[in-house]
Amino acid sequence: MNILMALSQLEVTGAEVYATTVGDELSRRGHSVCYVSDTLTKPHLGEYFKLRFNKRSIPRRFWHVGYLIYLIKKHRIQLVHAHSRASSWSCHVACKLTGTPMITTVHGRQPVHASRKKFHALGDRALAVCEAVKNQLISSLGVSPELIAIGRNGIDTSQYRPVAAPINDKPVISIIGRLTGPKGELCYRLLDECLDLDAYRVQIASGSDIPDRFERFRDKVDFLGYVQDVSGLIANSDLVIGAGRVAMEAILMQRPVFAVGEAQAPGLVTTDDLDAAMASNFGDIGPRDLDIDFTALPARIADALKADFDASGLATRVKASYDLNAVADELEQHYQSVYVHRLRREVPIIMYHRFIEDDSEKGVHGTYMHVNMLEKHFKLLKRLGHETLTFADLAEQGMASRLESGKKYIIITVDDGYKDNYELLFPLLKKYGFKAVIYMVTGEQFNRWDVENPDNPEKRVDLMSPAQIREMADSGLVEFGGHTLSHPHLNTLDKDAQRHEIAENKAQLEQLLGQKLASFAYPFGSHNQDSKALAKELDYPFAVATDSGPLAMHEDPYQIRRIAIFPRTDVFGLWRKIRGNYVFRKSK
CATH class of the missing domain: 3.40.50.2000 (Glycogen Phosphorylase B;)
Incomplete structure (x- = not known):
């Protein structure tokens, strides 16, 4: 993310040490961090812009706001992080005018007067360095408790x-x-x-x-x-x-x-x-x-x-x-939450199942997509400039990397591991240079869970062979994730039975592929707290559901929401679902 740290100071302060310490750690994690302040004494990795926040006349404040708007636009700033009263006031106005998410770290006790009570100028979230600051913001200034979190100073211990x-x-x-x-x-x-x-x-x-x-x-x-x-x-x-x-x-x-x-x-x-x-x-x-x-x-x-x-x-x-890594982790969480909820946009995660070439292959359940329509979907993604991520990418680069400035990311997921994934999806992934995540059932050779459904039996469809799985994984275009042995509703099983389904499936895939799995998908999207606890305990960094979970994916990495793609999802339907705000509109 492109982050602007804003301070107002005339000498070395604790706020400056805090900002540059966490700023350097964020820079090392791949973020682009720059600073705007009266002075900046501590060594730092990002670019510094001088702005005399401590000159507080009305004309000066208009100049501060104008210059901040210039910096936000020129450097494509995605989030402003203010660290003082003077800087937060000007940043608040600039962020309102540009629609930029903003966080303020409050380092000390705030002056109490009528204008401060009415105009907090804290942005979308306030981080209090200790409980006393949080309590004062609530009791003396009337700041909503929901707006405030504790944000400790980060120290390179x-x-x-x-x-x-x-x-x-x-x-x-x-x-x-x-x-x-x-x-x-x-x-x-x-x-x-x-x-x-x-x-x-x-x-x-x-x-x-x-x-x-x-x-x-x-x-x-x-x-x-x-x-x-x-x-x-x-x-x-x-x-x-x-x-x-x-x-x-x-x-x-x-x-x-x-x-x-x-x-x-x-x-x-x-x-x-x-x-x-x-x-x-x-x-x-x-x-x-x-x-x-x-x-x-x-x-x-x-x-x-x-x-x-x-x-x-x-x-x-x-x-x-106060460990710097832990503090930076928490700060990234706040940045992502403020950014996603303020803009009401999240990286879309779309979910397919199987693919067909002929209408005779259609199933009873709406979990298929004609390969011609699939290619139209991929053409649209390519035309709109989307790049594909996998959960292995997020595990390696950090969840916040999905919000990289100037990128339009999407995650393509495919459940169950049908043979047609190898025959029809794989050639299109190679043709368009896209990556996908396939969640593989390993204890069955066909879709027994659907075929033997007494209420609504499905036609038999074979799953991929081990050789096909290895070939797709070796291509670098497909990440395989766990999907249990037999595709049960996990929430109907006790914890030991769930553990067997999840752990054995994971062990079989990791032995076949020779690498750790990065994500797991709950069959049918059905799960309970035991399911989530087991996914974490068994060392999955992520687990995906279907239409449940927070709107921002980082807020619960073990219940990540996905967007279902159905047989009638045409190009326009896909466009609606991948704009980034679909889950927000749907949740109203």
Whole structure:
């Protein structure tokens, strides 16, 4: 996807670190990520465009909106991700005018006033960095809970390894953060009221210029300026004071952290109070700013320097909550949901069964398609510029790859594995360069499940031979998926019987093909929670149903909705079904 990260900042901020960290991970996953901001200090992979969001006069805001519209159109931006109040306001207007999906990550407590309550400017979804932010958006600004999700800061946890305690002649306390705004006020009061500058060696890492009022501490405090090697600084510290990412990074290195931020002072972070610390982003967000008893901090800091706690267990829990890969996975989920539901378009997954050359081959059930009409379908797909995907492609490239800018993807699926798939479908796949997914029944030689149906018996149709299956798979045009041994209604079987049907079918196909299967289809579309759990347990990345499941396929990879193609689905009918909005119109 083409993603625009929007920030408003004049110096290094936690939002910038967050945006560039997750942005680089998204770039490595194949997304095209670019940035627009007043400044951008951290190294980053994507292109950067300068826009002075902090100039907030009415004419300037019109200029911001106009420039954003230009960027969205020129770079074919599919989604805008804002990270600040100033940028989100302008992005919200630009996205409304261009119809572009938008997400806002809310990094801190928001100002409360009438216009903010009326005009949230958060876009299609808000990601709160912690529970305190989410609660404030709901209680103070009236934002609908359905609009908000928790979106933790992503940290490349591999960069932060445990270190042994340093051997210092006296305790080294490191404060990491800005010297301006609320954090600057906090730092000043810590130096002035809480820290014994003779008993401790205090060092401050900050990208800010040193304000004049801090000059009085120069003789006793090491002002390090902007530090590139934050890990080295943390490693040499007996105690790290900070909030947000600073606290998380120090915990990952198993150094003691005294959490204190713009709102609260949770204090020494241990496994017992980690959840509470995370809820306030380690002190940065609370019901009001700077709600801290500074008179109690000297004793609490002294106790923290002497405390014994489970540093390893604490690091493990922080890694699980903030690991960059997990955070990027969640972010991709949000991007896909916002994009698909905002535009009401999804990659169509069409479903065929068998193909015929002559009317005498028609069946009782409407699961056949004349090969001449099939070729007309393929000609239409080719004329409209559609490219075919398989579920193996999605397993390799990620589900979000289906939304690649400038592409018109479709997934062609065919159920049961009839011999005519080899005789009639396969030549057309080769002719048009299309790929398809065939769901293969392996415990039968013909369609016994339909032939022996006492209420509505079907004519016998043979299934493909192993040699035919191998030839199609070897061509690279056909992905084979599981479809059980005998094509039962899985929801009528107990879990053990379902396991036998699904697992044995999978094992037989994987042995025949010499490769793992990427997807499974529930026969008749019939399934229950046991069926879905088994598909996941048996290591299928995806499972498809028929006309059930979420409208956006990524929202439940084990109940992916498909669009049935019937004998009377002509070219116009196919066009209606593959436009991308068919399942949305049908679900009304």
